[in-house]
Amino acid sequence: MTSSGTKQNLFNRVWDEHTVGTLPSWQTQLFIGQHLIHEVTSPQAFQMLRDRGLKVMFPERTMATVDHIIPTLNQARPFVDSLAEEMMSAIEKNCRDFGIILLNLSDKRQGIVHVVGPELGITQPGITLACGDSHTSTHGAFGCIAFGIGTSQVADVLASQTMALGRPKVRRVGVNGRLAPGVYAKDVTLHVIRKLGVQGGVGFAYEYAGEVFDRMSMEERMTVCNMSIEGGARCGYINPDQTTVDYLRGRSFVPQGAAFEKAAKWWLGLASGPEATFDDRVEFDGSAIEPTVTWGINPAQSVGVNERIPTASSFPRDEQAGIREALTFMDFQENQPIKGTKINVAFIGSCTNSRISDLREAAKVAKGHKVAPNVRALVVPGSQNIREQAEKEGLNEIFTAAGFEWRGAGCSMCLAMNPDKLVGREICASSSNRNFKGRQGSPTGRTLLMSPAMVAAAAISGAVADVREILS
């Protein structure tokens, strides 16, 4: 059931605007206003077009960049990894052949696809956006509908600027109250996932609403929407408001002058109003959220930094085997405090937390301290623009003086497709989005997810620490 007029929420409004028709399967053919591609999930899609003799229907509505396999240390071509080099050559050729703009390594606008889209103003309210990457949900921070898709769907969007989809339900996730100092957007999203579970969002689009999101900057909102997929939601979004408009004004891909004012009016008019209806609603108290750290092998397996790792028996019976599997893999004991857990690696980066505000918060913690002995710490900015901005502000000097490595832009150790990897059983305090087994490049490596400030705190402490104790 969907409703119209003032009762319609943003998701259904945007969905209806973009509906091309109904397919024989009764799925919706949905127009995709903006397509983003990268080197990992696109080569097979271009091959599908070639096999059928198809062209890209709206080449100006696809933007390409390179991020997943980019080395962050030595970026000289050809890359040392010949497979990575082959993927680079493929995206370069595909973009050339099909007339798509590529923000390549030599372009100062290059960076992680979910960082670059917003930064350049390509991501705008009220559009539909798709990208062959699950963290495409990030873009929902602007009040657009943003879907992560597979490679077949990348081909669909390239060839038709549309895709086949069933309409999800919409759940309003309300978080009110005021966050305590030292509690960040990352903690909010980890908290929501902990409470609703990694599959709680299946079948839903999440609308995040309430005072906590109203007060957030666009970058914080991106962190929240980014992790929607970790809670199982098909996408997540926040209604556009003045913060959204102010962020976008003047960015290179947004309209300028009178056209911008016209755009802003349209954007703000899309927001779910007070009478909007939803298929489901949940509420959380923001003031109760603590700096949060994962202890297990999925992003819902987390605790507040001052809590203890739970016992398997505290979970419903059918979840206990999974909890024990996680405890065994992590080599943690039930009831063990998470604070004080020794780490080997600290990683600040990824499409979740590699933006300038993340680096500023982490630098505040790192300033005047030293990375603990035996801890390898790296900071990987999300884009070349962020790297340059951070250098202007002297953040790189704060980090390097403390003993962090300062790297080039890319996805890096979030998924370790490039040379940045954990080794053996190393434990990494990470500002990324997934603590899955083997995610950071070593099949037996272990990941503790937390905010960038908490990663910095762990790096200088050599162990999981409460960032509030360092900041005060």
Next chain:
Amino acid sequence: MQKIEQITGRGIPLVLDDIDTDRIIPARYLRCVTFEGLGEHAFEDDRQQMPGHPFDDPKFKGASVLVVGRNFGCGSSREHAPQALMRWGVKAIVGESFAEIFFGNCTANGIPAVCVAGDEAKKLGAALAAGSATEITVDLVNKTVRCGGNSIPCTMQEGARQSLVTGNWDFLGQLVEAAPQIRQTAARLPYMKNFA
């Protein structure tokens, strides 16, 4: 496209919850420009760490119906995951629930992923592991999963089911046919004209 109404094959149990696509195919195997050769790396790291993993068990060699738990295929959108399973030999998946991007990727490759009650998935998995059952039929027309003498109801997102049973799961072909309507939709969206 081929109509996919019913798939019968030997079952293989992997009834664990929240199996993510990094586990199905580790990211290092995404360094490729085709999907060829992914089959042999399905669950590679899990197989290293879990001796007797069903994908290495000779008992399940040649199996084609994978039985899984809840939220199977969560995480990364990599289509390499269903491609790896398909190239290993999987033709259908039965489980308590599936992550949505993974489910869509399966449908796009003609692999039905159907849901059964959680305890039914566990029972099926246990029967396969014990050897008391071997063959499973996934019947998309009658919405049942049959094994031994038992028939259990299964569900699937209706649009995906329709697309498989009617042979309309080649979305690319259908989508491009609507070119005039696509252009009409584009023309009514203010941002497509840059708000001029």
